[in-house]
Amino acid sequence: MIDLTGYVALVTGSSRGIGAACAVRLAEAGADIILNYCTSRSAADQVAEQIQALGRRVAVVKADVSERDDIESLIDFIEERFGRLDIIVSNAASGGFRSMMSITPQNFVGTMKTNVLALIQLVQVASKLLEKSPGRAKVIGLSSHGAAMAVPMYGSVGGSKAALESFARHLALELGDRGINVNIVRAGLVATDSTSKLPYADMMFEGRKWRSMTGDRFVEKEDVANAVLFLASPLSDMVQGETLTVDCGAQVHV
Ligand SMILES: NC(=O)c1ccc[n+]([C@@H]2O[C@H](COP(=O)([O-])OP(=O)(O)OC[C@H]3O[C@@H](n4cnc5c(N)ncnc54)[C@H](OP(=O)(O)O)[C@@H]3O)[C@@H](O)[C@H]2O)c1
Numbered sequence: 001m002i003d004l005t006g007y008v009a010l011v012t013g014s015s016r017g018i019g020a021a022c023a024v025r026l027a028e029a030g031a032d033i034i035l036n037y038c039t040s041r042s043a044a045d046q047v048a049e050q051i052q053a054l055g056r057r058v059a060v061v062k063a064d065v066s067e068r069d070d071i072e073s074l075i076d077f078i079e080e081r082f083g084r085l086d087i088i089v090s091n092a093a094s095g096g097f098r099s100m101m102s103i104t105p106q107n108f109v110g111t112m113k114t115n116v117l118a119l120i121q122l123v124q125v126a127s128k129l130l131e132k133s134p135g136r137a138k139v140i141g142l143s144s145h146g147a148a149m150a151v152p153m154y155g156s157v158g159g160s161k162a163a164l165e166s167f168a169r170h171l172a173l174e175l176g177d178r179g180i181n182v183n184i185v186r187a188g189l190v191a192t193d194s195t196s197k198l199p200y201a202d203m204m205f206e207g208r209k210w211r212s213m214t215g216d217r218f219v220e221k222e223d224v225a226n227a228v229l230f231l232a233s234p235l236s237d238m239v240q241g242e243t244l245t246v247d248c249g250a251q252v253h254v
Contacts, residue, residue: 002233005030007133008082009232010074010126012036012065012118013092015044017192018142018221022089024050025225026232031087032057034078038064038092057082065092066113068121075125085126086133087232090119090141095157097199103156115160116167123171123182130180137179138232141168142224143186143243145251153199161186165243172241181240183231187224188247213249 009026013019015037023033024047033051035058037044044060051058061077063070078085095111119141123130130137145151146158147165165184172182189195189208198204208218227246230236245251 002029002229002235004087004233007031007086007232008034008078008084009087009089010034010036010078010085010122011089011091012063012122013038014047014089015040016047017194018187018190018224019089019091020047021221021225022091022228023047024054025222025229026087026089027051027054027056027058029229029233030056031232032082034058034074034082035060036063036065036074036092038062065090065118065122066094066110068125071118071121071125075122075129078126079129084132085129086135086137088122088126088130088139089228089232090122090139092118093142093157093160093194095160097153097197098156099153100155107156111156111160112163115157116163119164120167120171123175123180127175127178127180131178133179135234136181136237138236139168139171139175139180139182140228140231141165141182141184143184145186145188145247147186147243149251151204168243169241176240181231181236183236183239183241184243185224185227185231186243186245186247188219188245188250190219190221190224192221208248208250211248211250211253213253217248219246219248
């Protein structure tokens with residue numbers, strides 16, 4: 001039912017993890033894909049091979065999304081190579097795991113630049129292209145439980161996700177009349193490279209078992225990608241400024 005044939009989608013931080021799963025899912029639905037990485041070139045190339053095998057056009061672009069110049073080069077490249085951009089999945093994130101007492105101004109600024117400012121700058125730089133999308137263009141950010149809950153050693157990233165959700169609502173307000181939807185997927189705990197380094201990872205994954213309201217089935221990166229696919233498709237044209245949670249119901253369980 002979802003057919004994105006002819007659409008062009010950029011997924012930031014798509015060399016691995018949830019970003020890679022989103023890129024593959026969008027390609028399976030027919031979209032051509034721009035994969036973005038910062039350091040993991042060979043991993044990004046492997047994702048590109050998967051997408052090529054689906055018969056889609058794919059490009060792999062190195063860009064640090066915390067840097068305005070890199071974002072401008074990335075969007076220029078997309079305009080030149082693909083001539084259009086319909087979907088942005090702002091997935092890349094960093095920040096590390098640290099106590100609130102150890103956050104330095106440098107950590108704070110670095111985390112906010114990658115996790116929050118990137119979405120704003122991507123939209124600022126790409127808005128003219130997005131506006132030309134024949135349907136409604138879709139911008140989707142990735143958030144986490146840390147936006148609204150206290151997670152051990154996660155204050156820096158969690159705070160950035162709360163800001164991200166707010167900025168998405170404000171962008172939706174400004175861009176709705178220009179044919180652009182901005183929404184967020186708030187994912188529960190998913191096994192990826194980043195969560196393997198999470199302090200108390202065993203406890204957190206164990207905790208999923210009793211808080212899940214979907215039996216013994218837990219959120220995988222593909223489940224997050226399914227929600228992104230919905231928000232990237234015309235089926236979500238009337239969903240605007242929203243945060244969609246994909247977490248087995250964990251956040252509403254006492
Ligand atoms: N895993 C979870 O449980 C979970 C839960 C909720 C939300 N999320 C969110 O989902 C998203 C993906 O998480 P993940 O667990 O899949 O992460 P991950 O496995 O650590 O992958 C992070 C990706 O972001 C890229 N990246 C990091 N900094 C970048 C930068 N400055 N510029 C461009 N790319 C950059 C990395 O690229 P390189 O490898 O090339 O450097 C990599 O592709 C994040 O926004 C995260 O906060 C994750």
